[in-house]
Amino acid sequence: MTITWAFRTMIVPAAQVELARTLAATLTGDAGDGMWTTGASAMGEAPATHFISTGMIDADFAALLPLTTVGEDGAATAPGAPDVLAALASQVGLSVTAAQVAAVLDAADVTDLEPFTALDMVGLRIVQDEATPV
Amino acid sequence: MSARNLAGSGLGGRKIPQGMLDSMLAVLFGAGEQGVWYDPSDMATMFQDTAGTIPVTGVEQPVGLLLDKSKGLANAGNGDRVINQIQYSEDIRMWGSTNGTRTVDSIIARNVTGYHGATQSMAFQKDVKTRISFEAKPLGFSKVYVADGSNGRFSVAIDLLAGTSNKPDDTTITLDPVTGYYYCTFDFTTPVASGVGQIGISGFPDTGATFSIYGVQFTGDGVSGINLRKVDVRLFADKDVFPVYQKKTTGLADLYLGNHAIQITAAKRPVLSARVNQLVGSEQWNKLPATDGSSSVTQELTDLPPFLAGATVARVTQSGAATSFYQYATAQPVIQGAINARSFFVKPLAGCAALRGSTSTGDPFYFFYDLTTKVMTVGGNAGSATVVEMEAGWLRFTVTEKVASTVASRIFSVAGTATGASIGAVFLSVGYDCRPADQSGLPYQRVNTATDYDADPARFPAYLKFDGVDDAIAVRTIDFTGTDKVSAFAGVRKVSDAAAGILVELGTNANGQPGCFGIFAPPSVTTPAIQWTVRGATTAQSAAINALPAPATLVVTGLADIAAPISLIRRNGVVAATRSATFGGGNFSAAALNIGARNETSVYLNSQIYGLIIRGAASTPAQVAAAEHYLSLKTGVRLP
Numbered sequence: 001m002t003i004t005w006a007f008r009t010m011i012v013p014a015a016q017v018e019l020a021r022t023l024a025a026t027l028t029g030d031a032g033d034g035m036w037t038t039g040a041s042a043m044g045e046a047p048a049t050h051f052i053s054t055g056m057i058d059a060d061f062a063a064l065l066p067l068t069t070v071g072e073d074g075a076a077t078a079p080g081a082p083d084v085l086a087a088l089a090s091q092v093g094l095s096v097t098a099a100q101v102a103a104v105l106d107a108a109d110v111t112d113l114e115p116f117t118a119l120d121m122v123g124l125r126i127v128q129d130e131a132t133p134v
Numbered sequence: 135m136s137a138r139n140l141a142g143s144g145l146g147g148r149k150i151p152q153g154m155l156d157s158m159l160a161v162l163f164g165a166g167e168q169g170v171w172y173d174p175s176d177m178a179t180m181f182q183d184t185a186g187t188i189p190v191t192g193v194e195q196p197v198g199l200l201l202d203k204s205k206g207l208a209n210a211g212n213g214d215r216v217i218n219q220i221q222y223s224e225d226i227r228m229w230g231s232t233n234g235t236r237t238v239d240s241i242i243a244r245n246v247t248g249y250h251g252a253t254q255s256m257a258f259q260k261d262v263k264t265r266i267s268f269e270a271k272p273l274g275f276s277k278v279y280v281a282d283g284s285n286g287r288f289s290v291a292i293d294l295l296a297g298t299s300n301k302p303d304d305t306t307i308t309l310d311p312v313t314g315y316y317y318c319t320f321d322f323t324t325p326v327a328s329g330v331g332q333i334g335i336s337g338f339p340d341t342g343a344t345f346s347i348y349g350v351q352f353t354g355d356g357v358s359g360i361n362l363r364k365v366d367v368r369l370f371a372d373k374d375v376f377p378v379y380q381k382k383t384t385g386l387a388d389l390y391l392g393n394h395a396i397q398i399t400a401a402k403r404p405v406l407s408a409r410v411n412q413l414v415g416s417e418q419w420n421k422l423p424a425t426d427g428s429s430s431v432t433q434e435l436t437d438l439p440p441f442l443a444g445a446t447v448a449r450v451t452q453s454g455a456a457t458s459f460y461q462y463a464t465a466q467p468v469i470q471g472a473i474n475a476r477s478f479f480v481k482p483l484a485g486c487a488a489l490r491g492s493t494s495t496g497d498p499f500y501f502f503y504d505l506t507t508k509v510m511t512v513g514g515n516a517g518s519a520t521v522v523e524m525e526a527g528w529l530r531f532t533v534t535e536k537v538a539s540t541v542a543s544r545i546f547s548v549a550g551t552a553t554g555a556s557i558g559a560v561f562l563s564v565g566y567d568c569r570p571a572d573q574s575g576l577p578y579q580r581v582n583t584a585t586d587y588d589a590d591p592a593r594f595p596a597y598l599k600f601d602g603v604d605d606a607i608a609v610r611t612i613d614f615t616g617t618d619k620v621s622a623f624a625g626v627r628k629v630s631d632a633a634a635g636i637l638v639e640l641g642t643n644a645n646g647q648p649g650c651f652g653i654f655a656p657p658s659v660t661t662p663a664i665q666w667t668v669r670g671a672t673t674a675q676s677a678a679i680n681a682l683p684a685p686a687t688l689v690v691t692g693l694a695d696i697a698a699p700i701s702l703i704r705r706n707g708v709v710a711a712t713r714s715a716t717f718g719g720g721n722f723s724a725a726a727l728n729i730g731a732r733n734e735t736s737v738y739l740n741s742q743i744y745g746l747i748i749r750g751a752a753s754t755p756a757q758v759a760a761a762e763h764y765l766s767l768k769t770g771v772r773l774p
Contacts, residue, residue, distance in 0.1 A: 003188055005196065008401070029255065030184075030221075034399035037735050038604045054603050055401035056196040115603040117542075126603065128633055128659060 006062035009054040009118040011109040012036055017051045019096070020104050023085065026094045028061050044125030052126070054115040068111045070121075080105040161760045163204045168614055168750035170393045170727065171204040174406060174743065175596045175768055179203060182403075184396040185216070186386025194585040196403035197598060199384065200607055202392030204747075210391045213380050219256060220333065220367045223382035226252050233354065234336065239363045240273055241336060243354025251279070251336030251349050252362065258287060263323045263370035267379065268335065269315040270294060274358025275337030279350040280320060282332060288322040289345070291338075315361065321370055335362060383610070395729060397607040404598040404605045404730060407742070408589040411567045411579040412467045413546075417445045418582070428452065429459035429550075436562070439526045442479060445580070447564040450548075452485065455555045462547035466568065471539035472685060473571035477532040477578060478548060478563055479524065485559030488551035491519070491533060493544050499535040502551075530578075534571045570685045576770065595744055595770050598730075602630060602740025606731035614640065614722035614750045618696035620651055620668070621753040623761040625744035625769030627687040628655045631662040635739035637690075638746060641725035642733045645674045649723030653692055655741055656684075666692030666703040670717025677703040677711035689765045689773070695752055696720060707762045707773040722750065744769040 012020045017036050024032035039048025066080040082102035089096050111118050119125060163169060173179060179201040180190035186199050201207060222228040226236040234241040234250040243250035258264060270278050272294055281289035291300045292307060294316045299305035304321045334349045337360030343352040364379045380388070387394035397403045418433070430453045433446050452459040468474045480489055482505055492500035492514075501519035502511040512519050517535035524530055537544070546566060552559035565578045579594060581587040588594065600606070614620065624637060637653040644652030644667045657665040657678065665678040679690065682705075691704035696719065702712040729746065730739045745768040747761050766773045 003182065005182075005400075010401075028400070030398045031400040034734075035401055035604075038738065052603055053401050054601060055403060055605065056405065057401050115601055126633065 004059040005056035006059040007055070007112055008057050008062055008065070008067075009052065009111050009113055009115045010036075010065070011040065011050050011052045011118060011122060011124065012104065013050050013107045014039075014048055016104045016107045019100065020108065022094065023089060023096070023101065023104065026092055027085065027088055028058060031058065032061070039127040040119060040124040041127055042123055042125070044127055046127050048127045050124055052115060052119065052124075054118075065110050066105050066108065068109065070111070070113065080110075158760065158764055159203070159206050161757055162747065162749055162753075163206075165751075167204075168612065168616065169204045169748045170202045170395075170609065170612070170746065172200050172395065172729075172743075172746045173203055173768070174598045174745065175591055176203070177406075177596075179207070180406060181386065184384050184398055186384065190406055193406050193408050193587070193589040193596070196400065196405050197607065198397050198400070198403050199387055200395040200598075201387060201390060202394050202609075204393070205391035208391045210389055211377075212388050213375070213377055214389065216380075216382075216385050216389070217368045217372050217375055218366045218380040218382040220365055220382055221254055221256065223365050223380065224363050225383070226362055229254050234359065235356075240359055240361050242273070242357065242359035243275075243337070243352070245354055245356040247351070247353040249334070249336065249349045249351055250338075250354050250359070251334035253332050253334040255332050256367065258282065258324050259369075260324055263321060264367065265319055265321050265370045265373050266333070266365070266367050267317065267319040268365040269310075269313075269317050269363050270335075270337075271313075271315045271361035273337070273361050274355075275339055275360050277338050277340070278318070278335065278360060279338055279345070280333070280335050281347070281349050282324075282334075287324040288320075289347070290320045290322075291345075291350075292318055292320075294318075315363070333365075333367065335365070336360075393609045393612045393727065395607045395609050395727070397605075397734075402604050402606055402734070404600050404607055404743075406596060407599040408591070408594040408596045409579070409581070409584075409587060410569050410573055410576055410594060411581045411587070412469065413566050413568050414581050414583055416566045416579070416581045417447075417564055428454040428456050429461065431461050439524065439528060441524065441578075442528070442564060445564050447562045450550065450561050450563060452550065452552050452557065452559040457552045457555055458490075458549055459552065459559065460547055460549045461563065462545055463566075464545050465543040466546040468537045468541060468544050468568060469570050469685075470537060470542055473534055473536045475532055475534045475567075475569055475571040475574040476546065477530060477565070477567045477574070479528050479530050479565040479578070480548060481526070481528045481562040482550065483560040483562065485552045485554070485557045486550050486561050487553045489529070489531070489561065490549040490551065491531060492547050492549075493533065493535055498544075499533065501531070501533060503529075503531070532574060534574070572685055572687065595768055597627065597742035597744045599742055600635075600730040600739040602633065602635065602738050604731075604738060606734040606738065607729050608734055609727040611724055612640070612727045613724040614649070615724050616721070617750045618670075618721045619750070619752040620692075620694050620722060621749040621751065621758070621761075622651065622653060622666070622692040623745075623747040623765055624653060624690050625688075625746075625765035625771070626655060626664075626690060627742040627744070627769070628664065628682070628684045629742060630740040631656045631684045632659060633740065634658045634737050635741060636728060636730065636732050636737045637664075637739055637741065637743070638748070639728045639732060641723060642728075644669055645676075647723070647725070648672070649720055650725060651692070651694060651722070653690060655739060664688075664690050664703070664705075666690075666694075666701065668692075668694040668696070668701045668717065670696040670699070671720030672718025673716060675699070675701050675713040675715055675717060677701050677713045679703055679705045679710040687769060687771055689762050689769055689771050691758060691762060693753060693758070696722075704758075704762070706766070706771055707759070
């Protein structure tokens with residue numbers, strides 16, 4: 001058994017994060033459950049305006065997401081597939097429209113960059129935990 | 135030792151023989167001590183998924199299951215292959231439910247109308263006879279309904295007390311008079327296409343229930359339900375395969391004794407890595423392009439000494455009237471705010487009087503090496519340059535330079551100075567490398583792409599990379615209640631001090647939760663340290679290795695005895711801090727062991743872990759020395 005992974009850094013606005021979490025958990029099962037738990041904001045202070053998830057994800061799922069790549073000529077974004085995502089979601093009982101999925105994808109910043117580079121590009125910093133561990 | 139041996143040896147002399155691993159097991163866990171031993175250099179102990187079906191086969195793969203070696207990976211008496219196809223065979227809290235209230239071993243119907251079963255997603259194979267078995271006990275209800283809760287591919291209603299079923303030919307019901315549980319089996323074959331289905335199990339009352347493909351619907355009272363445990367779903371062909379009930383919490387990990395760590399969420403899994411060189415295309419000049427017109431560059435395989443065997447080198451030829459001729463690359467990554475070490479191999483051929491290098495056109499740093507006098511001249515910002523004469527006329531230059539915190543990339547240039555104009559002077563170059571300066575002792579690392587590079591474990595120690603954003607891995611529960619002593623050992627490279635990070639923590643807060651401990655790297659954004667915190671019944675005590683800014687690679691040891699009381703932290707085999715104030719007594723607790731984050735949800739570690747050993751016991755000086763020596767080999771740290 002093998003699986004093909006794709007490295008992605010995905011930043012989602014707080015307003016869209018619940019649907020993003022639901023979609024990931026619904027469409028990829030346990031492997032997609034628990035994403036976007038790390039908050040970010042412009043100054044790195046609460047409340048989080050965005051949430052970030054970064055790491056290896058199933059390449060088949062990654063292929064349905066938009067992807068912004070940064071080259072010497074600047075950034076370019078390949079679109080995602082909201083229609084397909086919505087159809088897949090409906091097959092497993094999640095009622096969501098393509099427009100709702102498209103709104104999440106449009107608002108998200110999906111790259112193959114390392115997370116702190118991706119955060120820098122959109123002017124965000126991770127929200128530091130209020131409670132220090134010491 | 136010759137320069138060549140220095141450059142090429144790396145960890146070549148540090149391979150750890152199997153005999154040492156066996157003795158490590160005996161020395162540290164020979165008495166059956168509770169604990170963990172995680173070894174990222176042992177690829178056989180890592181899997182990309184939590185079920186253990188996809189082994190880690192190379193670097194830059196995620197690790198979803200990390201097997202614990204502290205019990206020698208001995209068979210757990212749970213079979214020698216995964217038979218039970220359900221994800222969670224027990225602990226009903228791990229199941230889903232529409233309305234039911236779940237405990238470890240029960241499902242209680244809430245006081246609402248609807249379905250009250252415990253459910254799990256799983257796939258059933260088409261046209262393959264399958265057996266479901268479980269143990270149930272009346273808890274107000276004495277009837278049990280089992281069904282494919284989303285597709286209705288099968289269903290059975292069992293009356294535990296009457297010993298009857300609506301599928302009598304396929305069902306057995308046996309009472310264990312000691313426990314009061316009924317052992318039930320049900321066989322079925324699904325005639326429909328395979329796909330994601332759902333198993334649902336619920337108790338139901340004598341009256342008021344209706345049935346559908348989704349299960350049984352009724353109004354609960356908030357009290358009545360059933361006890362449920364030991365759920366097993368397997369192919370009928372495996373019905374007699376040992377064990378008849380196979381405990382299933384993760385998959386492969388259930389077959390081995392030990393405290394195995396998992397990360398369910400794919401994107402949160404740490405990644406196995408051995409990467410040191412930050413550049414890509416280290417031997418492909420077309421990936422480090424550009425000349426300035428003063429030279430022409432061709433790539434070629436040439437007769438190379440062993441330390442460069444198989445490399446593709448650049449032949450840089452003077453092509454203009456200027457005596458200086460260059461090759462350079464723009465926007466090459468550097469480590470921000472740290473001292474970078476850039477290195478490369480150069481072999482001067484005809485007409486070269488000197489070799490040079492610089493790190494940007496603005497010359498924050500440059501060097502000039504006279505090939506005749508062998509005098510090195512440096513200039514620009516603070517930095518240093520060294521050259522080592524290798525065999526066959528090759529030179530290895532290493533330049534170190536502090537990079538401003540805001541600088542993410544720089545030019546990488548190598549230049550020759552010809553003895554005259556337009557004479558076609560030539561030098562060869564290869565092996566471009568950029569890394570934090572404290573890792574300059576490791577040999578040159580070939581990097582083609584981010585996932586294709588030299589990961590020879592004899593040269594580059596393997597580590598688990600935690601990204602500081604969302605990576606974590608954890609043992610769901612580990613029981614340290616039998617001890618008030620603990621020893622923790624870690625080989626770690628602290629990459630950043632930009633945020634507090636949890637290296638390892640028992641429980642959800644070692645500072646606030648009784649009977650817990652943790653290593654923090656760093657403990658806070660304002661404290662560039664590594665801290666060992668232990669809490670007894672009432673009080674937490676912390677000991678820290680202070681003034682330890684990232685990046686820093688070390689073996690860290692935390693030892694604690696709540697009763698004594700004493701707690702200390704060691705850095706590379708030397709005591710760094712000791713505390714002897716009271717912890718308030720008590721023992722350690724049974725809790726999750728979290729690695730790389732607090733409770734898998736915060737205080738994420740931005741570091742690399744080369745090995746982690748935790749013993750729920752005091753350690754003798756010999757045991758401490760053995761663990762630290764072992765981790766020093768794994769980490770590449772020299773102990774005094």
